[in-house]
Amino acid sequence: MSIFLSEKYRSLKAYVPGEQPRDRKYLKLNTNESPFPPSPAVAEAVAGCVGDLNLYPDPEYLSLRSALAEFHGVTSDMVTVGAGSDEILDWCFRAFFTDRGAAFPDVTYGFYKVWADLYSIPYETFPLMDDFSIDPADYENTSRAVVIPDPNAPTGVRLGSAAVERILRADPGRVVVIDEAYADFASGDCVPLTKKYDNLVVVRTFSKSRSLAGGRAGYCIASPELIRDIDLLRFSSNPYNLSRMTAAAAEAALSDNGYFEENVKKICDTREITKEALRNAGFEVTDSEANFLFVRKAGVSGAAIESELRRRGVLVRRFDGPRTGDFLRVTVGEASDMKRFVSEIASAAKTVAETGNLV
Ligand code: PMP
Secondary structure (H helix, E strand, C coil), rough: CCCCCCCCHCCCCCCCCCCCCCCCEEEEECCCCCCCCCCCCHHHHHEEEHHHHHCCCCCCHHHHHHHHHHHHCCCCEEEEEEECCHHHHHHHHHHHHHHCEEEEEEECCCHHHHHHHHCCCCEEECCCCCCCCCCCCCCCCCEEEEECCCCCCCCCCCCHHHHHCCCCCCCCCEEEEEECCCCCCCCCCCCHHCCCCCCCCEEEECCCCCCCCCCCCEEEECCCHHHHHHHHHHHHHHCCCCHHHHHHHHHHHHHHHHHHHHHHHHHHHHHHHHHHHHHCCCCCCCCCCCCCCEECCCCHHHHHHHHHHHCCCCEECCCCCCCCCCCEEEECHHHHHHHHHHHHHHHHHHHHCCCCCCC
8 A cells, every 4th residue: 555545535445346267267256257259240240340430429429328218118308328237336326325324134245334334335244044035124123225136146036026116115215225236037127117116226246147257247226316316427427338349248148138038047957956965965055046156065174165166277266254164156058068066065065064174
């Protein structure tokens, strides 16, 4: 840290992204990316806009916004776009949480705490129940603004729109942000509620189900009033937040719905097969509705299994903490890779148990 860093940032603890390895080739199941490449339509669309890179993009991103609005059956003034959903969530914290403070689960997406600290926003966390589900009553009884991923991360457990509706109704004077990064893999979503509730923001991403994690495109759906608030932040920080290439890639990915549906189905099918295989091998696995599984073996150190897997060329993610430290979050990859994963983790857990849980 230099002597020049502003005082208020000196104690900031940055978000730590999952590893992007450079040392060797791994079976990479640690950052919830799609195992499938983007739709072929994406390459064509990106190539088609290279000749216009001397020009700034449309700061309204009207073409992409209209396509997203049509896809979700809302009007284009109910949509805005971000460089990944992280950028949208960042604006939501600044726009809606600064006065009210924030409320979110104790086990959830680690970035929420970082944004709260970055913007000096007071926050409270509510513990998940024993089965890792969220108790909506916690959020009905707080006046703070709310952010919840649905399905939650890293558990994959879904809250569901009936519970979200209860939270929205409990206090129409505060904003509720539902982070739907993984909703395409789930049995339902909250987008329809945006037409009914003026205090709801649903945040989405192209990173997982549309294979564009490297493209950095996200969006949100909310009442036109909330979208204007978010755009106020967008135009006050980075009006050209998506490059022409990213906007074109996102629009092309959206247009290839067949490819998207096929990939989502493959991932959900593989998730269920992998979950059963892990349970049969004696692992505890949550009922995830996301593109990852949350897994542990009772009595065996999660940290030790993680490092044994790494030695074997398999990367997974682990989050330190009293309730999460022995769990591994495992991205669902292609069927053949997950077959290999099940045999590697079973054998890794056996090795660890035999050598006394040493990391
Ligand atoms: N929300 C949740 C719950 C996530 O897990 C992630 C992925 N790290 C994001 C948001 C951000 O994803 P992106 O910025 O790639 O859209």
